[in-house]
């Protein structure tokens with residue numbers, strides 16, 4: 001029997017599917033794999049972050065500032081007053097692992113935020129609206145509460161989480177990170193984290209003044225329906241409803257037996 005070599009059929013290496021569809025499937029598939037790896041990594045890093053001590057965090061972020069922060073002049077009266085007030089409040093937290101730093105962001109929207117390493121940023125818009133030192137002390141005390149509970153770890157942006165992880169691993173510092181305020185500021189905390197920060201902040205205010213009068217006053221003024229005004233207060237997008245919050249603050253003070261009245265301290269500006 002003679003073997004007859006036959007040519008394979010035309011197009012044996014050509015799939016029936018259109019090449020563009022095949023290319024698309026490949027790209028989507030690779031993207032899905034990449035996304036899955038990134039998510040898994042971020043998840044692992046967030047867990048790892050719970051093992052980074054506050055002391056290491058303070059060391060790593062000791063002089064870090066967000067890339068997009070527009071600060072006021074360092075001899076600004078309100079900056080110096082606010083720095084002094086944070087230092088006074090932090091005195092009532094004896095074993096604090098952070099050296100707190102305060103910066104004023106030259107933004108007209110009212111907000112206050114806690115950042116890695118003990119950095120507190122308050123906006124010019126917020127300082128424009130506080131009318132007594134007691135009001136400001138509570139806002140600052142609340143941010144100190146986020147450091148106390150280390151809530152800001154969960155609020156770190158994905159980028160910062162990864163960078164911090166690599167900084168820990170390589171022993172480098174993260175001062176050069178291009179993290180933006182907005183990336184971090186818009187990550188709100190849970191209601192429970194907010195309540196705990198309020199309770200710690202209120203305790204600091206009580207230790208400082210011997211009463212908690214008007215700690216809630218700023219929120220009372222914000223508890224209005226004027227939407228144009230509300231847009232100026234980004235603080236409200238990352239903090240609990242002001243009405244509930246005022247009630248909770250007062251109830252907590254009553255439970256602790258802290259005076260709700262007392263002499264107010266005027267601002268020195």
Ligand SMILES: [Zn+2]
Nearest residue numbers: 189194197239
């Ligand atoms: Zn908060």
